[in-house]
Amino acid sequence: MAWIEAKRIAEVILAGFERHYRLFREITAGAKARFESADWPAVQMAASERISFYDTRIAETIARLRREFNLRDPSDALWRRVKVEYLRLLPQHHQPELAETYYNSVFCRLFDRHYYNNSYIFVWPLISTEHLEAEIPIFRAYYPARDGFTRVIANLLRHTGLRRPFRDRRRDIRCIMRAIRERFPANRALQQNFQIVVLRPLFYRNKGAYLIGKAINGADQTPFAIPILNDEQQGLYVDTLLTGEEEISDIFSFARAYFMVDTEVPAAVVDFLRPLMPRKGKAELYTAIGLQKFGKAEFYRDFLKHLRYSTDDxxxxxxxxxxVMCVFTLPSFPFVFKIIKDRFPPPKESSRELVKQKYQLVKMHDRVGRMADSWEYSHVAFPLRRFAPALREMLESECAASIEVQGDQLIIKHLYIERRMTPLNLYLHTADDEDLRHAIAEYGDAIKQLAAANIFPGDFLFKNFGVTRQGRVVFYDYDELCYLTECHFRAIPEAPNPEMEMGEDVWYTAGPNDVFPEEFETFLLTDPRIRKIFRELHSELLDPAWWRARQDHIRAGHLEDIFPYLTERRFRPKREDCPRMSSGIRE
Incomplete structure (x- = not known):
């Protein structure tokens, strides 16, 4: 009977999802051991490997469906029934929103986009996550008014579940207490029910473990994070106390790698985080904890809602x-849409596949807060009437192979969507002296931090970098990006004679991977104001020896400390009882 076959298909798809989430949680739970043993290469490998889990499980599920069933065209009533049967499996599920997205992915890999509607897939979620609770509560509550601040802070650190000892727990407690006194006025009245609420799971990323929570004082809520680092010789230590929406949002930035957070009920964790960072939507928060496929689905739902209630083009x-890319935007929506062009004019030497590989490299790599993450989509329908004539002309002339008009819709076959930023070249054009100095400082720091992560941007032009709302400079043009260790950094050789040195043509040859850092000044720093600031702050970037030293550092297996907060926020030895910390790279 058809309903029995539909039920079996639904069970196979859900079994595929449950295998995926079980393996996802296993590698995520391993973050604790990797952090405590300071196995930083394994940290990077696990972060990259986990991103590929989803597509691997989707392929496995599709292979099983094709092997066990005669998959008929979705116009057959069978597939409407499959969705109904799948829905019946989800009411008691702890990840129903993720399971719905997994179903969509399987269906969309099997069938044509004409069936991408709510009759066949979960365009809109049907299972609410508001009621979901883990078997063990996801957070702990502490009461400073009853137990005292010092004891509460001590308990926060004790309850992390970390087995490696802190090198000086009492000193960490004193530093946290000092930071609290400095940032919050002593005369601020604390309500009788003042609480500190902390998520049970730690948030692991790179060389840090983050304790995330909030202080609740009546109607006021103050988010905070406590980064814990691992001194490989002496043990764990607290690096700083981060407070407020801006500082917490920075560590959840779209330009950073995904956290490892082991959770049975991800919806409950995201619901906890949303009030702490109200400017971030569910899509961004799910993505930040490594569930980027659901983040992508949730983003598209937000986009559909925005289209319905907006009128701009x-x-x-x-x-x-x-x-390489045609880029367009919707002014009322803070994102850009990027399509690979059909052809790349000389001297650009690349291909569509190579560009896609570069974007995948960025997805899999540690972005160190300096490369924009993107969501990749296929066969997306846009309302044709909402495209300005100049934009449509550009797409038809430069991206014809990637677009198709069907009735009143423009179908884009492949695109990337990223957070919109102000191009650095435009920002510099209108910046006053203070903003100019800040932007150039950020620009150089971005290049240095990318180099520390073994990334060479390839094209340093200001137009390839953006400025975020917080004034942070982020790289977003990846077609010439490569690993730093693939480059050959050379000094410009002396000219054979003065006439050649003064001529327009260069007297030296360059191989495919040759880089001459001294040329950066000639091609980039044409504005005297910018040149002066850059040479003051970042002159080492013009020296090939500096770049070769970075390569040697990477090849020796060293992983730089790059912190997602200001160096000034790190605990310093202001008094004898605060620990001295290594400086790391400025952030």
Missing amino acids: FVVAPGIRGM
Whole structure:
């Protein structure tokens, strides 16, 4: 009977999802042991490996479906029934929103986009996550008014579940207490029910473990994070106390790698985080904890809602047009849409597949807060009437192979969506002296931090970097990106004679991977104001020896400390009882 076959298909798809989430949780739970043993290469490998889990499980599920069933065209009533049977499996599930997305992925890999509607897939979620609770509560509550602040802070650190000892727990407690006194006025009245609420699971990323919580004082809520680092010789230590929406949002930035957070009920964790960072939507928070496929689905739902309640047109994104991507935006929506062009004009040497590989490299790599993450989509339908004439002309002339008009819709076959930023070249054009100095400081720091992560941008032009709302400079043009260790950094050889040195043509040859850092000044620093600031703050970037030293450092297996907060926020030896910390790279 058809309903029995539909039920079996639904069970196979859900079994595929449950295998995926079980393996996802296993590698995520391993973050604790990797952190405590300071196995930083394993940390990086696990972060990269976990991203590929989803597509691997989808492929396995599709292979099993094709092996065990005669998969008929979705116009057959069978597939409507499969969705109904699948829905019946979810009411008691602890990850129903993720399971719905997994179902969508399987269906969309099997069938044509004409069936991508709510009759066949979960365009809109049907299972609420508001009621979901883990068997063990996801957070702990502490009461300083009853137990005292010092004891509460001590308990926070004790309850992390970390087995490796803190090198000086009492000193960490004193530093946290000092930070609390400095940032919060002593005369601020604490309500009788004042609480400190902390998520049970730690948030692991790179070389840090983050304790995330909030202080509740009546109607006020103050988010906070306590980064814990591992001194490989002496033990664990608290690096700082981060407080407020801005500082917490920075560590959850779209330009950073995904956290490892082991949770049975991800919806409950996201619900806890949302009030702490109200400017971040569910899509961004799910993505930040490594559930980027659901984040992508949730983002698309937000986008559909925005289209319904807005009237402005899609337009060409401001800035200098690139040679590889056509970029457009919707002014009322803070994101950009990027399509690979059909052809790349000389001297650009690349291909569509190579560009896609570069974007995948960025997805899999540690972005160190300096490379924008993106959501990748296929066969997305846009309302044709909302495209400005200039934009439509650009797409038809430069991206014809990637678009298709069907009735009143424009179908884009492949695109990337990223958070919109102000192009650095436009920002510099209008910046006053103070903003100019800050932007150039950020620009150089971005290059240095990318180098520390073994990334060489390839093209250093200002138009390839953006400035975020917080004033942070982020790289977003990846077609010439490569690993730093693949480059050959050379000094410019002396000219054979003065005439050649003064001529327009260069007297030296360059191989495919040769880089001459001294040329950066000639091609980038044409504005005297920018040149002066850059040479003051980042002159080492013009020296090939500096770049070769970074390569040697990476090849020796060293992983730089790059912190997602200001160096000034790190605990310093202001008094004798605060620990002295290593400086790391400025952030």
